[in-house]
Amino acid sequence: MEEINHPNQIPYHLIMDEMEGEISVADLQELENWKAADPAHLRSYQEILDIADHAELLTVYREADPELAWQKFKPSIPEEVKIVPLHSEKKSGLFFLKWAVAIVVVISGALLLANQSGWIGSQTISTGKNERQKLNLPDGTEIFMNANTTISYHKSGFLKARNVELEEGEAYFNVIHDEENPFSIKVGDLNVNDLGTSFNLKVEPKQVVVVVNSGKVSLEKAKDTILLSAQDRGTFNRETKQMSFAKNNDLNYRAWHDKTLHYEKASLSEVADDMKELFGTHIIFQDAALKERTLSAYFKDKTEAEIMNSIAETLRLKVTKRGGTFVLSN
């Protein structure tokens, strides 16, 4: 007690009651008055809350057991990273044989071509209907290819001029920045120039869509250029050849890549579209009004069944699976 100069200055009894959530209206008013009376009061108040909060964290900290956590964590460490190196086409061909024999043909064709022209010819990589693949380029850039996607580039000169062509499909780029040697992707008439960043690039029948996750990207068509920053969405209309951009409001533009679906008050019909694209899930709404129900949710690495059950639980709906189709009903 002797160390404390003016213990009565701070109304501890009120703060303690407030922390417990059992404070009367009159007391709360008294506490608020005291807090408002002097900025120093507010500071002391905050210090006390911090101490209380940290005391709580201290318990959790003491109980944390790295040994136990490691034992639990160990099994989830991948034995081998699933990188498909570009220069071992044979291996990658075999690896995906069960999915699409056609790819092997294309790749071995590319291999043959590359061999014949002394590794000078262009390298073409395609993914099949249900195949996703990661490309590691010689400069360290990563390209995650969605299904039905074809990418080509010149292997021999790549480090000198970093040019890649996206012929069709969708890919997520993680580009290593090099000011002196820009990274450029050609999509028909459009050039997408990267200034060191990550972004998603999708070729649709009528348009090309770029959504920037971080850094800056420029879209270039003949003499026109537009510059995109993080969270911008740029589109190139393939018919009118016009470019435009806006803020991206599709939270799930790269769901196919990071296996993450995220909704903020999204309608169920929107969710159903994403599920169809991501898993091929077919959802039937027993009552059309259900399509307008809204969902706020976050799913990461979940299976389609897990997601459907979670949606049903959140919105108190019934979900039944018939064949390959999920039926949602009240």
Next chain:
Amino acid sequence: MTDQDTELIEGICRKDKRSFELLYKGYYKKLYILAFQYVRQPEMAEELVNDVFLKLWNDAEQLNIRQSLSSYLSRCVINTALNTIKKENRKAFHQEKFLSGYEESEMENDEAQMLENKLIRLEKALDSLPPQCKKVIMMSKFDKCKQQEIADALNISVKTVKSHLTNGYEKIRVMLSKEQVLFFFLFLLFAVELRLLHLNIVL
């Protein structure tokens, strides 16, 4: 980065599990508590920290760490936590506090180390309290007992519980703020020293 960290990261690049294990165990506790401070759920905090470690394991070759590994991992944990909170859209009171104070940034403070230091200082302060006073605070915060429950368990009056809490919190507050003042002076001293050094060089 410290030599030891550099060595461990090199090991991880070679996919050496032993290096990974050492690094994991060395950093787990403070990263876990940092994550917990944000998400407030043990399982979620654990999962989040494991995600950060997995990313380290998978992408170690591409890492370009400018400052310390610890700052880098702290930043990863905070960014992942903020994303999780934003996505979960949970309206906890802590959320506002953190979201207003922090945004995802390039800033590389070693938040995990700072939090760990604070907790260790608090633990010392708690240990220096009279036994009964310490016991009351422990029960109120560690076991989340209400004042009445503490009074019943220790067979004392609620009034006494209140006075223990008051004295305890005030002592801790004074102790910690004294330490802060000390740190501040040390910092000032250091800054002056640097200044002098600088002047010397200029002269």
